[in-house]
Amino acid sequence: MYRVKQVEAGTDLAGFSRWLKEQNVRHRITEEDGGQVLWLENPDHAEPVLQALDRFLSEPELRAQVNELVDSPVFVSGRWQPQPRHAPLVLTLIIIAAFVAWFTGFGQNTLSTYLTMTDPRVHDFGTFAARVQALLATLGNGEIWRLLSPDFLHFSWMHIIFNSVMLWFLGSQIEWFDGRQRLLVLFIVVSVLSNGFQYLMSGPLFGGLSGVVYGILGYCWLSQRWRPRFQFPPALITFAVAWMALGYTPLSEILGLGRMANEAHLGGFLAGLALALILPVPKKAPPKGGA
Template sequence: MYRVKQIEAEADLAGFSQWLKEQGVEHRITEEGDSQVLWLENPDHADPVLHALERFLSEPELRERVNEVVSSPVFVGGRWQPSPRHAPLVLAMIVIGVVVSFFTELGQNRLATYLMIIDPTVYNWGSMAERIQALSVTLSNGEIWRLLTPDFLHFSWAHIVFNAVMLWFLGSQIEWFDGRQRLLLLFAVVSVLSNGLQYLVSGPLFGGLSGVVYGILGYCWLSQRRRPRFQFPPALVTFAVAWMVVGFTPFTEMLGLGRMANEAHLGGFLSGLALAVILPVSKKAPHQGGA
């Protein structure tokens, strides 16, 4: 072992030591009088480890993040890997989407019209004025659920699988770190705004959790800058925004992917960003369900 650093005894290095283990760095921390000493098996690791240690000791937010990750049961080897018991609300959303897709035959039977934002077989919706009138009558009849139920309509299994994967990866983190009430609020607000925009621009023939996924992504990305806690590759946001822009072109139809719910994606993403600004950053401990 090579002696590489002496640190004051008051410094809590438990989280840093666990992080080093997960990185495969062989080391030992010993006590010498009023100090702690960091030893490394491989001296080639000294420079990067010392740099990481300096940041760990000098940046409280980074230290909190490291300690949170290494002590959390939803991180395995430093990677976000929750089980269903860690995010039951997200799991329920996915299950509902799968069940609805099955019973509506991927949006092809009469049942699907009861879940669209308006019933397209009852109302005229060719113009903006007609769409506003149809929605006003629908809501005045008490069919408020229609603002949310388009989320669970999907028109291909590939579509719901992709949405389910993204919702599980990002939504489960919000449910764990920010609580179920925060996730429910995000779901409700993003759904209403993304579905509403899509309907007003293009009519009622749409569905899917994509708007919610874009809203959750926007929330995670911007809220992460205020308090680091979520884990996702930065390139994911770049890819998602680029794909949203591509959706407004004829390219997806040329590829045989059909027309995307572009306004729902845009409305979802913008509403997620807005909620990240408006809502206070949660300070609650994970899995307590607070807003």
């Protein structure tokens, strides 16, 4: 074993030790001369482990986050693996989307016209002015739900499965770490802005949770800069932006993917970034039990 550092006997290294185990770093902590000594099996790990240990000892907030992570019931072997009871709001949204997809025949029957931003059977949407007029008339009739309901329209199993997986993975982290109210605010604001942007640019014939997913991704990515707490691969943001850019080219239709709701993606992403800037980063620790 390779001796790395000796620290005071009263320092609690249990959380750091569990974190090292999650990183597959073989080590041992022993008592020596009234202190504690950290030993590593592989000396190549010494420099990064020493840097991590110094931060763990000197930054109380980071130490609390490490202890929360290793003690949290939603992390298994260091990976984010929540159960339904940990994110009931996200699960509810996914279930609603699944029922709507089933009852509307994936947007093929007349029930779907009650969920679009405006009813395409009633209103003209050929020009921007016509779309604005139709939306104002629709909202004036009290059909406020149409600002959110396009989120739950999906047009294939692949469409809803992809959106649900991404919403569960990212949305469940927001619900756990930042709270259910924060997630609800994100869902409402991002939905209204992404759906509104898409409708004004192209009309009511669109649907899906992808605008919300892009908003949540933008929020997680930017808010993470101020308080690291979310777990997702760094390449995800690169892939998402590249996919969004792809939607503005003919390639998606050439590949048989159909037309994408490009404005919903862009509007949702920008809304998520804006909310990350506007909303204060929560300071509270995540709950220890199931919600």
